[in-house]
Amino acid sequence: MRIAVVHRDRCHSKKCGTECIIYCPRVRTGDETIVIGEDDKAEISEELCVGCGICIKKCPFDAIDIITLPVEQEFPTHRYGKNGFALYGLPIPVEGKVSGILGPNGIGKSTSVAILSGQLQPNLGGETGDAESWDLILRQYAGTELFDYIKAVSEKGVKVAVKPQYIDGIPKVFKGKVEDLLRRTDETGRLDHYVRELSLENVLEKNVDTLSGGELQRIAFTACLSREADFYFLDEVTPFLDIYQRMAAARLIRELAASRPVMIVEHDLAILDLLADTVHIGYGKPAVFGIITRPKGVRVGINQYLEGFLHEENVRFRDHQVVFETRSHNKTVERETLLSIPSMTKSFPGFTLTIDGGDIRRGEVLGVVGANGIGKSTFANLLAGVYEPDAGSGKMERTLKVAYKPQYIKAGSDATVEELLRAATRRFDTSYYQHEIIEPLMLAPILQSPADTLSGGELQRLAIALCLSQDADLYILDEPSAHLDVEQRMKSVRVIKHFAEGKEVGVLVIDHDMYIIDMLSERLLVFEGEPGNRGAAYGPFGMQDGMNRFLGNLGITFRRDKSGRPRINKVGSFLDRDQKSRGEYYYSTPDNE
Structure with missing residues (x-):
């Protein structure tokens, strides 16, 4: 077909x-x-x-x-008119379970949710794009697991609560205090519980338009869970949340799933693995067609996605598999020191950051982990020269050129992507730039698009490219994984690693996705302290020591399955207790599952 x-x-x-x-x-x-x-x-x-x-x-x-199409499909679930995007299949909400959808952006996940929530009546592939009658739709789904659910949707009998992917539109539609917004959405009487679990007490009196990305994300998540609904859909919960907040969100979702069907789209594989009971894999070509598979066990589904081959369907949808290398964590590479970081402090009203000292080396990617509000971005600004250390502490060398990609990105220009990149580098037309930056970051299709029309994921890829386009000695990338799907994250990892090694420059990556940190980092800088009050930077450590220290503070343990993929142990499980007793929070040897 x-x-x-x-x-x-x-x-x-x-x-x-x-x-x-x-x-x-x-x-x-x-x-x-x-x-x-x-x-x-x-x-x-x-x-x-x-x-x-x-x-x-x-x-x-x-x-x-x-x-x-790689497999024969009986009929499209929905098609956006003649020569438009086509979606095949739908995920299945299951009572008392968390169902995950794993796939690239632009593969039809949002369309699936619009259909399941009753916002979009499917057209079964009709060329006009007009919706089909419910009678015909129900005949097509007769005898399937989705029939009862689709029938309830057709009768307006399903109430759905949705947490949208992009949360920066919230301040545009609501003006006022956070508490007023949340009280308005509280239909279950559990708002105080969510506020306490997500540490929102200090945010309630703030105006919505003054919130950071992480605060907005927690507000949107809380508002969704506070609704009384038959089905909950959460589109990307983790962007801008630190690992502590991600674990708290995961606990609340599991709590809700005990009584309601919950469906999540999540690109942080460690959290998806911990959260979901089953996953539907979405594959195809973004903006062209998407196929949603039947549910798979979460471990099997994620591993098949990383492998790029669906065994039951006998479909290969990617020409390479994602491999987690443990050997890079078990050896020390001799590298030349690029920058010696002195012991120094930086204080603001109500917050103090203390830096223990250390170094950044040429050709390495240095991972940075820690809670939000603990000084990671302040540290990046000290390195970039935006801030100066306090008087009496160590002084930074200012002979190095630093390129910095901030955590929060705004377009701020109607120039096209190509115009922005050409302004940032003279190497745009070189073979190296096209093959090492443009192609792997998938920027070619959007080169003629104005920056102010880009989605969050497109804007993130552009920001990474703009940072790497600068002539510098040290490159600092603050949360480069936000709004990127799994495929884009893996490609960004390769781009950043190749760039650091090929250019013999230092790269510092601040991120909360443990898979990204695991694949990218050669060493680790660990931030500890009390968010919003005091922070301290320790290290850099080797990956084993650094992750053991960080995960020990968090109280969670990781194991590796046979593919080498890190997986979070369920708290209190045998493996969790065993590793904690031995102090091995970050377990590098694959298990036998």
């Missing part, structure tokens, strides 16, 4: 020579396989198209995709 997709935002028939029509073999024989529609966008007949792929290569704007 072949589908043809025209990306309407990229199709500019008035700016090109309509190469898709001129070079199409079927058009040359007299067929109207490709025409220009009334809206000046190309239209492709899937019945007449032979899949030669010439139009794909000839289109100057990369606006066409013609794909043969």
Whole structure:
């Protein structure tokens, strides 16, 4: 089965020579396989198209995709009109369980939720894009696990609470204090419990438009859980939350799932692994088509996703597998010191940061872990020269050039992605830049897009590229994983590691995704203290010692399965107790599960 997709935002028939029509073999024989529609966008007949792929290569704007589906599909669940994105399959909400959806951005997860929540009536692939009648939809789903649920949706009998992916729109629709917002959404009487568990007491009197990203994320999460609903959908809970807050959110979700179906989209695999009972894998080509699999056990599902091969479906959807290397943590690489960090302090009203000293080396990625509000970004600003240490403490060397990607990113420009990158580097047209930055960060499709129209994930990839485009000795990336899907995170890891080693520069990465830290870091800087009051930086340590110290403070243990993937032990389990008794919170030897 072949589908043809025209990306309407990229199709500019008035700016090109309509190469898709001129070079199409079927058009040359007299067929109207490709025409220009009334809206000046190309239209492709899937019945007449032979899949030669010439139009794909000839289109100057990369606006066409013609794909043969990897497995035969009975019918699309929903399609956004002729030559639009097609979704096949739906995840299944299960009473008393947490169901995860694992897949790249743009694969149809939000469409699935819109259908399951009753916000979108599926059209079963109709070319007009108009919704089908519920009678026909119910006939299509008769005899399936989803029939009863779809029937309840059709009868308006399902109330759904949704935590959206992007939370920066909240201040635009609500003006006022946090407590007023949360009291308005409290339908279960459990608001005080959520406020206490997520440490929101000090936020309640703040105005919503003054909140940080982490505070907004916890507010959105709390508001969703406080609703009285039949089905809860949580789209990316972890961005901007530290590991302590992620664990607290995980406990609350498991608590809720005891009585209600919960579905989550989550790209932090450690948290998804801990949270979910089953996962649906979404695969395909982003913005072209997406296929949602039947539920799989969470361990099996995540490992198959990392492997890039679905065994039951006999489908390979990625040409490489993600491998977690433990050997890099068990050896010391001799590297030249790039920067000696002196012991120093930095104080603000109500907060003091103490730095123990240390060094950053050429060619290494130094991971930084710790709670929010404990001084990690202050430390980055000290290195970048934004702040000066307090008088009487050590002084930073200022001979090094520092490039800094901040935690919170705003577009702030209507310039295109290509214009911004060209302004940042003279190497844009070089083979190295195209192959090592543009391609792996998947920026080619959005080069002509204005920065102020980008999604959170696109903006994050652009920010990483802009940071790495600068000529510097030290590169500081503050939470580069936020809003990136699993695939994009893995590619970003490779980009950053290759960049550090290839350029012989120092790279410092601050992140809360334990998989990212595990794959990226050669050594670890650990921040401890009392968030919002005092912080202290210790290290750098080797990965084993650093993670043992950090996880010991957190009170959780990691093991590795046969694939080498780190997995959080359930608190109080045999492995958890055994590792804690031996002081091995970060277990580097794969187990035999």
